[in-house]
Amino acid sequence: MTKTASIASAAAAEASRRSFKVLPVLELAVLAIALVMPLLLQDYLTVFATRVLILAIFALSFDLVWGYAGIMSFGQALFFGAAGYGAALLARDLDIASMLVVLPAGILIGLVFALLLGGFLLLGRHPSSVIFLALGTLTGSYAADRLARGWYYLGGQNGIPSIPPMTLGSSDFTEGPVFYYLVLGILCVVYVGCRFLVRSQFGLALAGLRENEQRITFFGYKVQHLKLIVFALGGAIAGLGGSLYAFHEGFVWPNILGVVISTQVVLYVLFGGSGTLIGAVIGAVVIEGVSFWLSDNYREIWPIILGVLLLLVILFRPSGLVSLVLSERERVGSFGRPPKGGRHGAP
Amino acid sequence: MFNDQFKLSRRRFLSSFAVTTGAIATGAGSWVFPAGWANAAAGPIKVGIATDITGAMAYAGNADTNVARMVVKEINDKGGLLGRPIELYVEDTASNESVAVGNVRKLVQREKVDMVLGGVTSSMRNAIKDPIVARGKTLYIYPQLYEGKECTPYIFCTGPTPAQQCDEFIPWLIKNGGKRFALPSANYVWPHTLNAYARKLIESHGGEVIFEEYYPLDQVEFSSTVNKIISNKVDVVFNTIIPPGVGPFFKQLYEAGFLKSGGRLACVYYDENTLNINQPEEIEGLASCLDYFKVLAKDDPVSGRIQADYDKQFPGKFLLAAGSAATGTYRGLKLWEAAVKEAGKVDRESVAAALDHAKIAEAPGGPAEMVPGKRHCKMNMYTAVAKSGTYEIVARSQGLVDPKEC
Amino acid sequence: MDSVLIAAFEILSFGAIIVLVTLGLGIIASMMGIFNFAQGEFVLLGAYITYLGATSGLPVWTGMLAAPFIVGAFGFVLERLIIRRFYLAPIVAMLGTYAIGLIIRECIRGLIGGRYISVSEPIGGSLDFGDVHVSAWRFVIIVVTLLVMVASYLLLARTTFGLKIRATLENPALARASGISTSAIYGSTFAFGAALAGLAGALVVPVFTLFADLGIRFLIQGFVAVMVGGIGSFAGPVAGAGVIGVLSAALPWVMAPVIADVLVFVLAIVFIKFRPQGLLSGRRV
Secondary structure, eight states, rough: OOOHHHHHHHHHHHHHHHHHHHHHHHHHHHHHHHHHHHHOOHHHHHHHHHHHHHHHHHHHHHHIIIIIIIOOOOTTTTHHHHHHHHHHHHHHHHOBBBHHHHHHHHHHHHHHHHHHHHHHHOOOOOOHHHHHHHHHHHHHHHHHHHHHOOGGGGGGGGGGOOOOEEEEEEEEEOHHHHHHHHHHHOOOOOOOHHHHHHHHHHHHHHHHHHOHHHHHHTTTTOOOHHHHHHHHHHHHHHHHHHHHHHHHHHHHHHGGSSHHHHHHHHHEEEEEEEETSSHHHHHHEEEEHHHHHHHHTTTTHHHHHHHHHHHHHHOTOOOOGGGGOHHHHHHHOOOOOOOOOOOOOOO | OHHHHTSSOOHHHHHHHHHHHOOEETTTEEEEEOSSOOOOOTTEEEEEEEEEESSSTTHHHHHHHHHHHHHHHHHHHHTTBBBBBBEEEEEEEOOOHEEEEHHIIIIISSSSSSEEEESSSSSHHHHHIIIIIIISSEEEEEEEESSSSOOTTTTOOOOHHHHOOOOOOHHHHHHHOEEEEEEEEEEEEEHHHHHHHHHHHHHHHOOOEEEEEEETTTTOOOOHHHHHHHTTSSSSSEBBOOTTTTHHHOOOOOOOTTTTTTTTEEEETOTTTTTGGGGGGGGTTEEEEOOOOOOGGGGGGEEEHHHHHHHHHHOOOOOOOGGGGGHHHHHHHHHHHHHHHHSSSSHHHHHHHHHHOOEESSHHHHHHHHTTTTTEEEEEEEEEEETTHHHHHEESSOOOOOOOOO | OOOHHHHHHHHHHHHHHHHHHHHHHHHHHHHHHHOOTTTTHHHHHHHHHHHHHEEEEEHHHHHHHHHHHHHHHHHHHHHHHTTTGTOHHHHHHHHHHHHHHHHHHHHHHHHHHHTOOOOSSSSSSSSEETTTTHHHHHHHHHHHHHHHHHHHHHHHHHHHHHHHHHHHHHHHHHHHHHOHHHHHHHHHHHHHHHHHHHHHHHHHHHOOBEEETTHHHHHHHHHHHHHHHHHSSHHHHHHHHHHHHHHHHHHHHSSSSHHHHHHHHHHHHHHHHHHOOOSSSSSBB
């Protein structure tokens, strides 16, 4: 009887805690800060902030794939870079720089590459091990990097420079507050989309997948297909980020396909806290921001500090920065309607 | 040996920077060299240098920065430019294009410099020219030998072009090396375009290109290339592989007996700085064609003075050498000085208009003049051969050579 | 005929390098079930120590001799402090060792300033077999690799220590019950794997020049080789390394180097997909 009593009291405590959700507060706070940024920063720093936001979109794609579907994709940059190159080629060879073509093209490229790679790695008679997925995606990214480095049509080592500004109708998107708000808008749309996804029935299946993959399989869910869908979506979002990046920076080069950028996004999400979406954004902002701020004095040491911090996070706080304010329950999320009263009708 | 020469690590370089001239670090990879005096009314003229202080091209970038410091100090000591001191802002492009773009943006948007000089490899130039010229609306001077075809307005090139490097050089190679050429190259824009130009010249002078191949920049395994060269009895290896691959490549070629059986190496960016990458016997007889070699300092008093000044101020291992854009940097800054003096103003339009036809009488290797309308520079060219670790001049151009660009 | 001999020689020497790197990775993966993402940086560390030795005025080979021991010791300490926390969670191990690798790589990048530094080999020049000239140093690499492999095999198959290792590999619980200190075995194994990487780095640096990103290429090749060869045995990683090394070195002779580079990885991944256990799986020497 004591066991039931303790469960009941725990549920009651939960119910009272449940009434204050940290996550929406956190998200709104971040949004508010992001909205006023350009007003507070000089033009040159707004350009930097835009770049960070694009990287945050990229980080979201990885969080979706790893935090929600458990796929350790060490090669997200493949989709990011491929879309970047696609956008650059559209601008260079076909003179197309219109936002209405380029951004959907980026999404499509990311989606297709992710379907192809994910299909190959995930589908098949035997479910693939996590290590195999990690290695397969890492290899994909590395191979794409080497290929782009060797293919002169893609510019070889040089990459493709001098990409013209993105256009909408007759106006250009040059760097600065305008581009910033555009990216912020896109980031918000992507974020809300992801949020809906992971709180939907589909997201429920994903949550079950994370908890116990075998059991979900026995329930009849095609786990590999679920993973593939998430992987493809992740690829699409990474592609969107990639095409934005190409037009914002004005050039693409083989490194944006490669291992360093792939693992950088892993860092962002790990640092911020995987499986929370906002963690990915915060991780990207914090790491890029601190790196920029420190680069003025400690650029050589900062990567070392970053590595040490990362190691500490992995050892002692694997749920990342966000776990400092967000409880594990909120991270996993609740589905369905909360039960009336204080009964232990936990989801 | 290469590693001996580079005992001057980046840290020591930084401290020597700060100690000798009171540089202010405004960031790792960013320095300001303020003049010793100020002009209260108009403020200083700001010159930005964006070059590879770290990375594979560090041997060139550091030499260029040194030259810039030397020239700016000389100008400031004589009262500055238009009565205003010149402030030098240095950013590290780190042989990494995306870092470079970020740092160049700092120069243009934060420091708001009046002119940017820099970039070593063509890929670096391509990456940074947009932020400088198009988005940043600033004048850009590119000081390094390159493949030509850079005709963007407001970009002025003061390094040798393929016409200047190859027109006399290839015939000399055919006469002093042989007719069978191999073109091993790094895979980026400079070798591709240069090879196209060289191939036309080789074939029109009766030579033959046996093969032309492109390798990734970090490739260090060249056994199949070396084998192709030996088994096809190539006479001249017209090399455009750049560091880090060039050292292992020449070494592997030497070990396979290429030089012993009479082959000749040719490399148009090889200068005193790169001599140290290999052992002297591995590059014996290597021919290069540049706008300046240190040995000229003995005959030409102007070159002698400039070389002596540089060696006194910067006695380290970054040498004033033409394949490292150092002479192009000197030329670029002096031509720009002349243009600003003529224009009387520092804004881009006026300076560009004056720079279009600027001339200087004193530069390493001889005078230099911009070709009006072309934004490229006429200069003397010299062919030299590496012997026991130094160069020996074997041919000179007859007067200033036309760059034949744009 | 000469070309074939030269080609065979170059392929062998390149394969030997990959074998050295992969052996360490494979042993760690087989024994402790974790993928050491810092293995490439151990190679880098070995190369760096060799460079330090060469520039400090001592003969080059002192640095080369010292490198495996120093890196092995470093690996041992690392295992005691950090790595052993990862044994139960392979993903965390990957990330954790990646972070360690990042720290090592950036430290060395800061120390050598992003340059490409060449270190000369202790035995330079070429050996001449008739008309065929081969690099003497590459020959040394092949010889050393063979010696190391033979020594490792003898260690595992013929000594008591090797017996303990094999016991731990086969059944850790039973080994512990029999009185073998598995934690000491794990420590030694990790140190051994690190030492092998250090040796590879020392041998390879005259060929490849020293630069901060040296480790990354070896890491990926090593991983692919281990998965192709199969985890769980000594011969597996060696077989995998042999295949990958030979393919990587041989293909550029018949096709453009960049396609060869990519093709090796693509083929390897496809192979692993259809034969996840690799070439030789199972727990044996």
